[in-house]
Amino acid sequence: MKDENFLKEHNARQLWHPMAHPGEAQAHPPRIITGAEGVNITDIDGHSVVDAVGGLWCVNLGYSNDLVKEAIAKQLYDLPYYSAFAGTTNPPAIEAAHAVQEFFADDGMERVFFTSGGSDSVETCLRLSRQYHRLRGEPTRTKFISLKKGYHGTHFGGASVNGNNRFRVNYEPLLPGCFHLPAPYPYRNPFNETDPAQLAQLIAQAFEDEIAFQGANTIAALIMEPILGAGGVLVPDQSFMPMMREICDRHGILLISDEVITGFGRSGDWSGARHWGVKPDMMSTAKGITSGYFPVGAALMSGKVAEVFEGSTADGTISHGYTYSAHPVGAAAVTACLSETLRLNLHDNAAERGTQLYDGLRRLSEKHDLIGDVRGGHGLMSGLELVSDRAKKTPLDAATVKRIHDATYDAGAMVRASGHNILMSPPLTISEAEIDTILTALDAGFAKA
Ligand code: PMP
Numbered sequence: 001m002k003d004e005n006f007l008k009e010h011n012a013r014q015l016w017h018p019m020a021h022p023g024e025a026q027a028h029p030p031r032i033i034t035g036a037e038g039v040n041i042t043d044i045d046g047h048s049v050v051d052a053v054g055g056l057w058c059v060n061l062g063y064s065n066d067l068v069k070e071a072i073a074k075q076l077y078d079l080p081y082y083s084a085f086a087g088t089t090n091p092p093a094i095e096a097a098h099a100v101q102e103f104f105a106d107d108g109m110e111r112v113f114f115t116s117g118g119s120d121s122v123e124t125c126l127r128l129s130r131q132y133h134r135l136r137g138e139p140t141r142t143k144f145i146s147l148k149k150g151y152h153g154t155h156f157g158g159a160s161v162n163g164n165n166r167f168r169v170n171y172e173p174l175l176p177g178c179f180h181l182p183a184p185y186p187y188r189n190p191f192n193e194t195d196p197a198q199l200a201q202l203i204a205q206a207f208e209d210e211i212a213f214q215g216a217n218t219i220a221a222l223i224m225e226p227i228l229g230a231g232g233v234l235v236p237d238q239s240f241m242p243m244m245r246e247i248c249d250r251h252g253i254l255l256i257s258d259e260v261i262t263g264f265g266r267s268g269d270w271s272g273a274r275h276w277g278v279k280p281d282m283m284s285t286a287k288g289i290t291s292g293y294f295p296v297g298a299a300l301m302s303g304k305v306a307e308v309f310e311g312s313t314a315d316g317t318i319s320h321g322y323t324y325s326a327h328p329v330g331a332a333a334v335t336a337c338l339s340e341t342l343r344l345n346l347h348d349n350a351a352e353r354g355t356q357l358y359d360g361l362r363r364l365s366e367k368h369d370l371i372g373d374v375r376g377g378h379g380l381m382s383g384l385e386l387v388s389d390r391a392k393k394t395p396l397d398a399a400t401v402k403r404i405h406d407a408t409y410d411a412g413a414m415v416r417a418s419g420h421n422i423l424m425s426p427p428l429t430i431s432e433a434e435i436d437t438i439l440t441a442l443d444a445g446f447a448k449a
Pocket residue numbers: 117118119120122151152153154225229230258259260261286287
């Protein structure tokens with residue numbers, strides 16, 4: 001590794017960072033993370049902390065799973081690359097597709113289309129949902145409906161259904177025909193409705209109204225996260241997703257469950273939709289599929305969708321795919337990662353430790369007035385919404401959020417600051433003591449606000 005001065009200088013000179021201002025690397029250099037073990041990361045100064053972010057909601061197995069690392073290394077020597085475009089395939093891809101399909105069989109998923117990440121998986125679901133309707137003789141069904149606060153990646157399709165202006169405004173005009181419903185967000189919503197079940201009803205009604213307004217025969221799909229992650233960990237009422245499913249069915253609209261965060265155990269069950277007793281038509285996945293050890297995603301299709309493509313004429317050709325779709329090394333990572341995820345029953349630990357984290361955060365909110373809302377309680381995804389005035393719910397200023405974030409890091413935990421939210425999604429292998437470390441570090445962080 002080059003020395004520290006080289007790394008700092010060239011980070012500012014050559015490397016542009018996602019979701020960061022390229023002019024800021026000099027004034028506010030990012031932390032250089034040099035190593036990781038278990039659930040801990042170490043920076044270039046030798047400071048080691050619990051990674052309460054799990055990379056980016058992805059390192060479900062923690063950083064030290066040798067089985068996954070060995071599977072990747074071995075595959076690099078056996079066959080480092082071959083494409084799965086029409087005409088060829090490779091053994092690890094076939095094995096991985098089998099593993100993924102079995103993993104989500106109880107969600108009704110029957111076919112697997114590999115991608116290179118979450119944005120690709122979303123794009124795949126959006127594009128194939130249009131083709132599905134075209135194949136069924138309804139080519140007018142092209143529009144998409146999604147939730148405000150939803151996050152669906154950064155491709156043009158994903159950004160168009162994204163429900164957070166921050167990720168849209170610089171790249172407009174986006175895809176036409178995308179419409180957004182209010183989020184299941186009792187703390188702030190246009191109805192001033194604080195009861196989650198009542199709010200769910202109101203959003204379902206808004207969905208019905210939007211369908212009536214647009215015309216059901218123009219709408220291809222509803223895309224939603226079962227629990228909204230990047231938008232601030234918004235956990236809807238348990239009635240919400242089943243109601244949305246029923247409305248979709250009644251109007252011939254496909255339901256795409258964006259499980260990029262919630263899939264593979266993070267929500268306390270193997271998928272987020274299963275948590276709410278819903279079977280989607282398509283699922284977009286990534287992150288936990290390889291625990292971040294290799295960039296892979298997958299778009300999954302139910303039997304209902306598969307049947308239409310497979311029984312069709314030449315128009316059913318999937319004119320869509322990525323050079324790295326079904327990459328053999330990524331596929332080897334998937335098979336090993338899913339086998340480990342199942343062996344360790346990670347969803348159980350996510351549920352148990354998730355409750356511990358959520359309860360601890362609620363106790364912190366009794367002590368620190370800057371915490372306006374505490375969210376989570378369903379697996380290892382939690383969020384704090386920070387305010388300078390609880391009664392007025394005034395969002396906390398960025399400088400104070402950063403101070404809390406940095407002081408928490410100094411005290412032993414990396415958390416994620418996103419707008420005026422602090423988000424947490426640690427590895428699903430985390431122990432009781434390590435959750436306590438996160439809570440103690442946050443307490444110290446707030447004390448320095
Ligand atoms: N969908 C959801 C629900 C996500 O949380 C994310 C990423 N956080 C994406 C899609 C995009 O995934 P990626 O960053 O791997 O492209």
